[in-house]
Amino acid sequence: MNAFADALHARFADPNLGRDATYTSAATGLPVAVRVLVACPGMDVGVFGQRIATDSLHLRVLSSAVAEPTDGDVVTLDGADYVVQGRPKADDRRLSWTLDTRPA
Helix, strand or coil, X not given: CCHHHHHHHXXXXXXXXXXXXXXXXXXCCCEEEEEEEEEEEEEEEEECCEEEEEEEEEEEEECCCCCCCCCCCEEEEXXXXXXXXXXXXXXXXCCEEEEEEEEC
């Protein structure tokens, strides 16, 4: 690993930042234990000059734990299910994915 990967893994492992979750692929149905970072819990979005509150949740997951996340996969966090919506975005080093999710 390099310094960037080491630092990122340390953030996920930190008990104050990383959280235990289960990632279930829509294609296989197989659950995998993962650590996630909650990047953006809900947010206000500007649409046509109006502010709209969303209940989406942006989660980060290590690419070493989930190689190819896809639309329709499910993340279970604190007993609640969140469905991946849209195309996950990899960071510039492809060490982690940012997932836009919505409550199931």
